[in-house]
Amino acid sequence: MIRIICGGKKNAGWALEAIAEYEKRLRKPYDLRWEFHDEEKLNRRLSEDWPFERGSYYVICCDERGKNISSGEYSSILSRAFVNGREVVILIGGAYGFPESVREKADFVWSFSKLVFPHIMARIITVEQTYRASQIAMGGKYHHE
Numbered sequence: 001m002i003r004i005i006c007g008g009k010k011n012a013g014w015a016l017e018a019i020a021e022y023e024k025r026l027r028k029p030y031d032l033r034w035e036f037h038d039e040e041k042l043n044r045r046l047s048e049d050w051p052f053e054r055g056s057y058y059v060i061c062c063d064e065r066g067k068n069i070s071s072g073e074y075s076s077i078l079s080r081a082f083v084n085g086r087e088v089v090i091l092i093g094g095a096y097g098f099p100e101s102v103r104e105k106a107d108f109v110w111s112f113s114k115l116v117f118p119h120i121m122a123r124i125i126t127v128e129q130t131y132r133a134s135q136i137a138m139g140g141k142y143h144h145e
Helices: 013-023 039-048 071-083 100-105 119-138
Strands: 002-007 032-037 057-068 087-092 108-111
Touching (some): 002 119, 013 119, 087 119
Parallel strands (some): 002 032, 057 108
16 A cells, blocks of 8 residues: 655545546555645654654655656556565645655655646646556556657
8 A cells, every 4th residue: 555645735626536537546555545634734743753664664755856767667666665565655745845854754755857746736646657657567558668
C-alpha cells in the first residue's frame, strides 16, 4: 500500500473523477490510501516530529526543487521499496509546498517538472504515475517507450 499525505484542501469534483479512474485500476501493493491535512499543521508536524521511522518507510516528498525522473525510474523506486518491505509514503504539499527541513528528511524528493503545478494537479499526476509504475513493473501495455 502507498499512503499519500496531502496538505491543503480536498480535491475538486473534476479532480476526484480523474483520480478515481486511475485508483480503480490499481492493485496491491500499488493501492493508495489518502490523508488530507491542513497545510500549516502538516508542515509543523513534519518539521517538529518526523513520524516515519527510517528503514520502515520510504518517504517521497513531491517538490519542484527535487529530482526529475522518468516513469521507469519511479517504477524502480517503488519496486525496491516494496521488495525491501518498506511502506511507501508520498507527501504532497499545499500551495506553498514543504519547508526545507521536511525535504531533508525524505528518502527522495521528486520533481514532476521544472514547471510548478497546483497541488490538485500534483495529486492527479501522482496517481497516474503510480498506475503507470505498476504497469511497468508488471509488464503491462499501458506504458510505451
